[in-house]
Amino acid sequence: MTTATGTRWARLGLARSGVGPLLALAVAGVAFSATTATFFTADNLSLLLDQSVVVGLLAVGQTLIILTGGIDLANGAIAVVGTIIMARHAPGQGAAVSLLAALTVCTALGTASGTLVARLRLPPFIVTLGMLAVVAASGRLYSQSRSYPVDAALLVVSGRQLPLGPIALSHGVLGLLLVYAALWYMLRQTAWGRHVYAIGGNQEAARLMGIPVNRTLLSVYAGAGLLYGLAAWAALGRIPNADANAYQTANLDSITAVVIGGTSLFGGRGGVMGTLLGTLLVSVLRSGLTQAGIDALYQDVGTGILVVAAVAVDQVARRGQK
């Protein structure tokens, strides 16, 4: 009886509507506010949002791909290439052109993964693992192992602050929220979104039901690539400097955010709002534990526990439905 209700709760609450991550976020927020003087301040809350922008944008693309039952290990590397393209070409070709070029290249790289996954039916893990190696190495060759400072206003615009009462929100944060709202709408309110979920739930069934599986998968990977390009743009707003060694663990950070947010790694269930909460939760944990004076390695321990807990909840939820 208790397991049944527990399972039901997990199914209806945690796994589906993001109540779990929301609850964890609330608990962490209250705990850190109570134990430290510096956590619950307008300044720190703005900062938390700022720190979530780049990983948040990577994670929203990652969410789309994971919802189809895939995974993307190359997203951080793709974004880093984006930053290098912008930074290298802004002085010569102008900021707008270099921005456009970077977004185009990132979209193309996503499309390349998507083509291999959709048309050749290769496993996404392998495809993007290969993509990671290729893109990371190309980025380093292309950057000639140097880092490039950026000063074009257009490229660092995401770092500009907009004061809203006591809290200053950066353009990057507003952009992030806009992107999440748009993707929430696309996933929940359009046929495309239904198809993304259906493909992740049962790809063969989706095909039999006449869903354009290949076209949808391709659009998911291409769209994710574009989102990685936006992440690259936001990254320059954070640090106005493109460096091939940056964001080396961003792929795993984005997967962490998605999983903590309650999206199933098996595909077909979850959503972007959970991912936003997952991203914030990781930032809150890092910030709060730092304010509390706890060693950085424990922050990784905390994040790891959250990931395992989230996956466990997902498994329980799935088992409950079998």
Place this chain on the structure above:
Amino acid sequence: MGGSQLLFTWPPFMARLALAAAVIAGVAGAAGACSRKAAPAPEARLRIGLVTKTETNPFFVKLREAAAERARQQGAELIALSGKFEGDNEGQVAAIENLIGKGVKGILVTPSNSSALVGAIKRARDKGILVTALDTPTEPPDAVDGTFATDNRQAGRLQGAWLKQALGGRAAKIVMLDGVPGGGTDTQRHQGFLAGFGIEENDQAIVGRAHVYGDQSKAHAAMENFLQAHPDVNVVYTINEQVARGAYAAIAARRATGAILIGSIDGACTGVSDVKAGKLGATVMQFPTRMAEQGIDAVVEYARTGRRPAGFIDTGVQLITDLPHPGLEARDTAFGLASCWG
């Protein structure tokens, strides 16, 4: 043949064997191309392996370029391999095994982890290959035939001493941004800084400490969080200049650049430029070119005479700042920009 009799009196058997091989190779080469008879024939086919931590860090790029150039001057062939990322021990072990298979005379290695490569290095040395550490010592240090490196402790000490003097009499609030947990270089710089600043590991003055893996984005986020917790931070120790750049971005965003001193280590051209622009207070330059050249020379010497280097050979460091303090030998950024790498 009389010459080979004489050689018998020289100590290491493997070295002797190797030299014999080199002589034969040289003779073969000379027989093939008479015009080259006058050239120092024994080294003509000398192969030297280089294993760096990564292929992309500008420091290792410079090291590789300098090694290749010196090898060319010496008439040797350089085979450069590397790990895939900082901490890629398996990749470095595979690279060493690969080089053993290629029949190199000597291997210059910058170990990612001080102890992880010791087994592979022993296998190479058992085959008569000279193995020399560059940039990072091994643990134990005598696992290799000598180490050509920056005295990282000294580098850390100079950073610490400069920051201490620049701070003047004010009470220190220190953030330390380290590299990889357990990394040999990282630990030495860290301890050198403590010694140079005149504090202990658990001193109250240290308000924050994080491992940021040489990643500017991690350094940035860590510094932001430390500044939230301790807005009165006034000294930032950084493991290298990429990390310093991330820390600077966090500090600049809070418009606290005047109040916070950042020190760093490396001497890359972008880092020296940051010092010149006043973003960093000082950096400690190291000299990858010297490591590479001295390492190559050691292998050539070994091939010729069988003599092995031993112990720690310091390739030197130089404090670079435009705000010198008496009693602390420093050069300005003009010198720095002329001798920087990357």
Place this chain on the structure above:
Amino acid sequence: MSASPVLAARSLKKRFGHVTALDDTDFELMPAEILAVVGDNGAGKSTLMKILSGALAPDAGELLLDGRTTTFRGPLDARQKGIETVYQDLAVAPAMSVAENIFLGRELRCPGLMGTVLRRLDDGAMRRQAAAHLSALSVGIPSLSQSVETLSGGQRQAVAVARAAAFASRLIILDEPTAALGVKESAAVLAGIRRIRDRGLAVVLVSHNMPQVFEVADRIHIQRLGRRAATVTPQSHTMSEVVAILTGAASFSGGTAETLTNVE
């Protein structure tokens, strides 16, 4: 029997390497009838069904839809020609709701700019229509917004059948729809199949379950060794006679008469 078949096949052949799955199979489905297809494993039932639903193309032979020769370029093509298929392993998206599943791949958009520009889905309309389709089959589903994976096997099957019935204009192919169901649930699904027939659609029912076949089928197509061994009716033959034909214990010779040999 005087009407022309909705769907017919003449001399279908299909080989997979050395295996001949279909060897000159004929097939006729009349309007508004339930045609059961029975046969032993390996008789070519599922190959025949895949050809009829567009999932496989025959090596030889022709397909006639309302008397006109046709070919199917794929399941989607067959569906556009009015043929819906309910697969044995239930092509449903488990985490999605009942209404979402019924309209999957054929979603309705809002009228006006919301639909054309923002491509917003009309969930209300889809839910109302889904409810209508389900009640037409007298299927009781607690809630249309419930995810399919929370339903019982019978309810899931009912959703799949309702989905097919909602969009089929000519016929529905059901592959072992009751194989995983209990007695009560099976009865409900069979009742739903009868209702579909009564609304004028033709139904092809692939089944191993003889009592069920005799309960609902108008005619029975008996497949044996890649050919149609006979077409009989529940009135003309007994269950054991049908079993005898499909196992080869008895043979069948033309018309409605039959000759039985070696019946145990």
